[in-house]
Each structure stands twice: as structure tokens, then as C-alpha cells.
Amino acid sequence: MAAPAVILADTTTGNPDVSQALQTIKELLQRRRPDLPIALAELGTRPTLDEALDSLAEAGVHEAVFVPLDLRSATAYAPEFDVAVEEAKSRGIMSLVSRPIGPATELLNILDELVREALHARSALELDGLVLVARAGGDARGSALLSRRARQWSAHHRLPVQLAVEEGDGSATAAAVAALRAQGRRFVAVGGTFLAPGPAYRAHALAAQKAGAIAITKPIGGSPHLSQLILARYAFGAMELLDGHPQPVVVDADYHFLSARKRRG
Structure with missing residues (x-):
């Protein structure tokens, strides 16, 4: 079974600086996991969602996990994500929304x-x-x-x-x-x-x-370590999509976070 796609999503509205930062996050994640279909959707700008879903459907993707790029909320996500899930379903892509990134340790x-x-x-x-x-x-x-x-x-x-x-x-x-x-x-x-x-x-x-x-x-969007946290959220969502047949989802071959740093002098 092919791994579900990752859809990195935020409720932004097409600000050029923000769009470029989100594109950087996508590129860093794609370098780390070139085997995964990865798309980017700014849910405040509807055409980006349509483009993301159309590209995944054309690539034969049937499952996807929306990962909210929200560093504020731990469990809740914006209503736009429910709309996005319905739009994905209309294109034959079963999807769900993972936990947001949130204020993780x-x-x-x-x-x-x-x-x-x-x-x-x-x-x-x-x-x-x-x-x-x-x-x-x-x-x-x-x-x-x-x-x-x-x-x-x-x-x-x-x-x-x-x-x-x-x-x-x-x-x-x-x-x-x-x-x-x-x-x-x-x-x-x-x-x-x-x-x-x-x-x-x-x-x-x-x-x-x-x-x-x-x-x-x-801003933290350029940190390569952020991709590890995104993959952790994706992994739990991907397991939920396996329809009652849990299987381990590889997050990353070298999945770990930075160790605690010693206090300077």
C-alpha cells in the first residue's frame, strides 16, 4: 500500500513572504522524504488547495494527511480544514487532519x-x-x-x-x-x-x-529540524488512515530531535 500524501496546510492568504517560507518548509521536507507525495495548500487562498488536490489526484494518490502548520493550538484546527477534507473526498482522496504542530517541546x-x-x-x-x-x-x-x-x-x-x-x-x-x-x-x-x-x-x-x-x-520555517516534527504529526495521522490495520509508519531513518544543550558559563 502506498503511503498517504502529506498536505502541509496553513490558513494564510497568499502573503508573498509567508508563501515563500511555506515553500521552503515543503522543500526541506521533500529532501528528507523524497518517497512521499507532498503538497502545500494555503487554505485562505482557495486556488492553492485546488492545485494541491488536483496534482495529487493526477498522481494517483488516494489518501492524504493534512498537517496544520499552526504553532499555537495543541488539538484544535480552523474550520477551513474540514472544508479541505470534503474537497479532497470529492476528488477521490480520503483524508484527515492531524494534530497541529502546536507548542511542542x-x-x-x-x-x-x-x-x-x-x-x-x-x-x-x-x-x-x-x-x-x-x-x-x-x-x-x-x-x-x-x-x-x-x-x-x-x-x-x-x-x-x-x-x-x-x-x-x-x-x-x-x-x-x-x-x-x-x-x-x-x-x-x-x-x-x-x-x-x-x-x-x-x-x-x-x-x-x-x-x-x-x-x-x-523565523523557524527554515529550520531543517521542523520537518521531523511535521513527520511525527503525519505518522500518527497516516496510521489512522490504515482502516483498522495498524502498521508502523516510518517517520525518518534518523528520527531524533536536538538534545538538550548545556547552559553557557
């Missing part, structure tokens, strides 16, 4: 790597505070997990971590950096769970810079 490992890159780019040697930034709009479980991630990040690095939930204007990021600086923290790095360098990311990055942060992470 593994994102902290990705942020650690990006923080190190940002510090290196600024030739910064000291760090005495962190800000964890996420977009607003997640479900209740996602919000609870996000607070837990902030505590875990703080415990791991033995540094104070301020959580900022952004509405898109950068004000929450600025307030979080200011709060740490008011505590006497002068070397603050900001780690944001943004997939793409869209308007919300740019507003947050500018606000962090103006507030005095010494380092600001890039």
Missing part, C-alpha cells in the same frame, strides 16, 4: 539553535534573560502548553523567561523585554515561534530591537 530545541545563531551574529557573549514569543489565537490546551514551555526554557537555562503572546503589533514583545530590563537584565534574547517573516514577525522583531533586546531569532 521540540520547538525549544529549535529556538535554542536560533538563539545561538542570533547571539553569534551580534558577537554577544552574555545572556541573562529570555523572551518566548508566540502568536495569539491558540486553543486552551495550546495556551497551557505554551506557559509550560516558558517554565521549561527557564529551568533549562536557569534564566528568567518572559512569555509574550503577540496580537501582531509587537507590543507584547516590547513589554516582555522591558519587564526583564526593569529587573536589571541587560542581555536579553528573544525567541519567537513564527514560521515566516510576515508582517507580524517584522512588527515583533522591530519592537524587540527598540526595547533593547540584544538578539532576535529568525
Whole structure:
């Protein structure tokens, strides 16, 4: 039986920066798993869904798993996904929606790597505070997990971590950096769970810079480690499509996440 296709999906509306970032995610995933049919759909722009489904149907795909590229919600997904599942069915493709990426623990490992890159780019040697930034709009479980991630990040690095939930204007990021600086923290790095360098990311990055942060992470969409997390979500969804005959679904030959990093001096 051929493996179900992966449909990477987000509820974006065709912003060029976001579209390019999503395309990068798809390409990184395709390099890791060239054997899997992979499509990309921006559900806020209907033609991209039609194109994705048409291409899979033409390739003889009969099953697919929609993976929501949502870093905020742990279990819930937007209504557009239910519409997408029905559209897939109309083309002879049985599909379901996996759990969103959500505020998974593994994102902290990705942020650690990006923080190190940002510090290196600024030739910064000291760090005495962190800000964890996420977009607003997640479900209740996602919000609870996000607070837990902030505590875990703080415990791991033995540094104070301020959580900022952004509405898109950068004000929450600025307030979080200011709060740490008011505590006497002068070397603050900001780690944001943004997939793409869209308007919300740019507003947050500018606000962090103006507030005095010494380092600001890039969007995580370019991280090759994100593809491992996507494949984990896909694997569980693919098993559900096996119609009562569970079989192991290979996530990746070297499936692992970055190990915890030791705190710097």
C-alpha cells in the first residue's frame, strides 16, 4: 500500500513572504522524504488547495494527511480544514487532519539553535534573560502548553523567561523585554515561534530591537529540524488512515530531535 500524501496546510492568504517560507518548509521536507507525495495548500487562498488536490489526484494518490502548520493550538484546527477534507473526498482522496504542530517541546530545541545563531551574529557573549514569543489565537490546551514551555526554557537555562503572546503589533514583545530590563537584565534574547517573516514577525522583531533586546531569532520555517516534527504529526495521522490495520509508519531513518544543550558559563 502506498503511503498517504502529506498536505502541509496553513490558513494564510497568499502573503508573498509567508508563501515563500511555506515553500521552503515543503522543500526541506521533500529532501528528507523524497518517497512521499507532498503538497502545500494555503487554505485562505482557495486556488492553492485546488492545485494541491488536483496534482495529487493526477498522481494517483488516494489518501492524504493534512498537517496544520499552526504553532499555537495543541488539538484544535480552523474550520477551513474540514472544508479541505470534503474537497479532497470529492476528488477521490480520503483524508484527515492531524494534530497541529502546536507548542511542542521540540520547538525549544529549535529556538535554542536560533538563539545561538542570533547571539553569534551580534558577537554577544552574555545572556541573562529570555523572551518566548508566540502568536495569539491558540486553543486552551495550546495556551497551557505554551506557559509550560516558558517554565521549561527557564529551568533549562536557569534564566528568567518572559512569555509574550503577540496580537501582531509587537507590543507584547516590547513589554516582555522591558519587564526583564526593569529587573536589571541587560542581555536579553528573544525567541519567537513564527514560521515566516510576515508582517507580524517584522512588527515583533522591530519592537524587540527598540526595547533593547540584544538578539532576535529568525523565523523557524527554515529550520531543517521542523520537518521531523511535521513527520511525527503525519505518522500518527497516516496510521489512522490504515482502516483498522495498524502498521508502523516510518517517520525518518534518523528520527531524533536536538538534545538538550548545556547552559553557557
